Amino acid sequence: MAGIAKTNCIPMPERRQAGLCEVICRMNHSCKANAQYFWDDQKGLEVCYAIMDIPKGEEITVCYSEITSGRPLRHDVHIQHGFNCQCKACTTSSPEQLAQSDKNREELCEIIDETPTLLQTNGTIAIKRAKRSLELIKIEELFGLAPAQYYDGFQVAVAWGDQASAKA
Ligand SMILES: [Zn+2]
Numbered sequence: 564m565a566g567i568a569k570t571n572c573i574p575m576p577e578r579r580q581a582g583l584c585e586v587i588c589r590m591n592h593s594c595k596a597n598a599q600y601f602w603d604d605q606k607g608l609e610v611c612y613a614i615m616d617i618p619k620g621e622e623i624t625v626c627y628s629e630i631t632s633g634r635p636l637r638h639d640v641h642i643q644h645g646f647n648c649q650c651k652a653c654t655t656s657s658p659e660q661l662a663q664s665d666k667n668r669e670e671l672c673e674i675i676d677e678t679p680t681l682l683q684t685n686g687t688i689a690i691k692r693a694k695r696s697l698e699l700i701k702i703e704e705l706f707g708l709a710p711a712q713y714y715d716g717f718q719v720a721v722a723w724g725d726q727a728s729a730k731a
Contacts, residue, residue, distance in 0.1 A: 671705070674693075677692065678719070682715075
């Protein structure tokens with residue numbers, strides 16, 4: 564019973580709980596997922612939505628691991644879930660491209676972590692880093708992170724009076 568719960572529950576950090584969702588629990592993992600889920604307080608439901616165009620017939624995937632993690636950390640999470648990830652991000656690139664992808668995700672994670680501090684201390688660098696984060700999201704196809712990064716970038720630009728960047 565505990566094994567079924569462990570492998571089928573999805574985290575609901577917004578509610579500090581985990582839940583068994585009949586449909587979402589059946590979705591497979593990809594490190595370049597095409598869908599994402601979140602708790603919708605107004606609906607009282609866990610909701611899944613596409614984060615990119617999904618061609619008809621293509622499997623809907625979500626990411627089980629921390630999306631900005633490099634392959635070694637993602638691999639550990641995959642092993643905990645009992646599989647060896649064969650997604651596009653883990654298998655279809657050369658070793659050099661995979662290493663670059665790890666660097667990109669690491670840089671993206673750093674930007675996300677440093678944004679609150681930069682917002683307070685250095686608007687020029689904060690805006691530059693926000694734009695870089697959006698480039699990295701496109702390169703890595705981590706579109707689920709885009710809304711929060713656009714929002715953070717907007718906040719930084721407004722706080723530092725950069726109307727052109729805020730508009731962009
Ligand atoms: Zn993968």
